[in-house]
Amino acid sequence: MTIKIAFTGAGYIAHIHAQAAQNQPNVELVAVVEKFSDKSNAFSEKFGVKCCYTSVDELLAEGGVDALVICTPNFLHAPQTIAALNAGVHVMVEKPMAMDAAEAERMCAAAESSGAVLMVAHCWRFDEDVLWLKGQAPKLGKIIRTKGYGVHTHWGPAGWFTQKELAGGGAMADMGIHALDTARFLLGDPQPVSVYAKIGTYYKDFDVDDTGVILVNWDNGATSYIESGWWQPHSDGPEAATQLYGTQGFGQLFPTKLELPNIQEGKLDIIDSGLPFPRPEHCPQSMYDAQMAYFIECIHSGQKPFPGGMEGWINTKVVDAAYESAATGNVVEIN
Numbered sequence: 001m002t003i004k005i006a007f008t009g010a011g012y013i014a015h016i017h018a019q020a021a022q023n024q025p026n027v028e029l030v031a032v033v034e035k036f037s038d039k040s041n042a043f044s045e046k047f048g049v050k051c052c053y054t055s056v057d058e059l060l061a062e063g064g065v066d067a068l069v070i071c072t073p074n075f076l077h078a079p080q081t082i083a084a085l086n087a088g089v090h091v092m093v094e095k096p097m098a099m100d101a102a103e104a105e106r107m108c109a110a111a112e113s114s115g116a117v118l119m120v121a122h123c124w125r126f127d128e129d130v131l132w133l134k135g136q137a138p139k140l141g142k143i144i145r146t147k148g149y150g151v152h153t154h155w156g157p158a159g160w161f162t163q164k165e166l167a168g169g170g171a172m173a174d175m176g177i178h179a180l181d182t183a184r185f186l187l188g189d190p191q192p193v194s195v196y197a198k199i200g201t202y203y204k205d206f207d208v209d210d211t212g213v214i215l216v217n218w219d220n221g222a223t224s225y226i227e228s229g230w231w232q233p234h235s236d237g238p239e240a241a242t243q244l245y246g247t248q249g250f251g252q253l254f255p256t257k258l259e260l261p262n263i264q265e266g267k268l269d270i271i272d273s274g275l276p277f278p279r280p281e282h283c284p285q286s287m288y289d290a291q292m293a294y295f296i297e298c299i300h301s302g303q304k305p306f307p308g309g310m311e312g313w314i315n316t317k318v319v320d321a322a323y324e325s326a327a328t329g330n331v332v333e334i335n
């Protein structure tokens with residue numbers, strides 16, 4: 001069966017998702033919802049999309065769509081997702097899935113009651129290097145801690161990304177959430193127990209954060225140290241990466257490898273992933289293609305996606321707790 005797919009928000013990431021949809025068999029790109037006509041015209045020309053709308057309500061009233069990929073500013077994620085799910089349309093929504101955990105909870109409830117698929121685009125779960133490290137992680141013994149970051153050096157986004165009422169949060173909600181979700185995925189999706197964070201705005205004049213450090217305690221005993229940032233003067237590697245510290249060794253992304261102490265022979269055994277580093281592109285199209293293929297597979301099979309609403313919701317709980325901790329100076333418990 002051909003899946004008829006639509007996109008809302010014809011900006012940067014929508015073009016990548018549309019390319020990913022075009023790269024799938026039996027997927028037809030049928031519509032775009034965009035506020036500005038120049039953007040929807042460019043999008044519809046590039047991807048051969050015939051229908052352009054300015055609101056999701058118009059799209060849903062017209063019908064003829066099986067799935068919607070939500071690529072709008074964060075404040076629109078919850079209302080557009082809930083409207084689509086209530087109309088029985090399957091949704092893949094960009095990260096962060098919502099402005100806060102309360103919105104995320106309502107989106108999960110809408111998915112439950114509609115029975116339609118709700119997937120959250122935590123794209124690093126589909127990356128070749130991340131998947132290699134996850135497959136190798138058991139060799140590290142028990143993972144005690146992770147260290148990771150999601151950081152832009154010497155630049156940061158502008159426009160709606162830097163307005164709290166449109167974005168919900170700044171670099172933590174935008175970049176830190178990638179590192180948070182990657183750490184959680186590599187740890188086997190434990191539940192967060194508590195968060196301590198220092199988050200602030202130091203590089204630009206806007207009402208969201210550009211710098212953050214957070215510590216997450218997980219219910220499997222591991223701890224994650226995560227840095228988030230825009231306009232940072234330095235990062236330890238490319239844009240986003242995570243390291244794993246286990247009882248039997250160390251693992252890392254970019255370059256992606258394990259280091260296992262060989263006590264008997266008094267040396268360090270390196271298991272190299274063999275994956276290229278530096279990468280031609282840090283966020284390769286192949287990662288988004290794999291993510292889209294999985295979304296389509298979930299629609300066909302009716303299986304609950306993983307990452308689904310629940311994974312996105314848990315991430316928003318951690319982000320909310322991080323902002324609360326930074327505001328109060330306290331460790332914040334997560335239920």
Ligand SMILES: NC(=O)c1ccc[n+]([C@@H]2O[C@H](COP(=O)([O-])OP(=O)(O)OC[C@H]3O[C@@H](n4cnc5c(N)ncnc54)[C@H](O)[C@@H]3O)[C@@H](O)[C@H]2O)c1
Nearest residue numbers: 009010011012013014033034035071072073094095096123
């Ligand atoms: N996973 C990733 O790698 C990744 C990368 C970039 C962005 N994102 C996420 O994707 C989302 C979009 O980010 P972006 O960089 O593409 O932003 P963008 O600003 O490039 O695109 C957003 C688009 O939404 C449109 N829009 C605004 N209001 C609208 C409305 N009411 N109805 C329809 N369209 C409307 C804007 O005109 C714009 O074209 C964000 O949630 C962001 O966090 C994810």
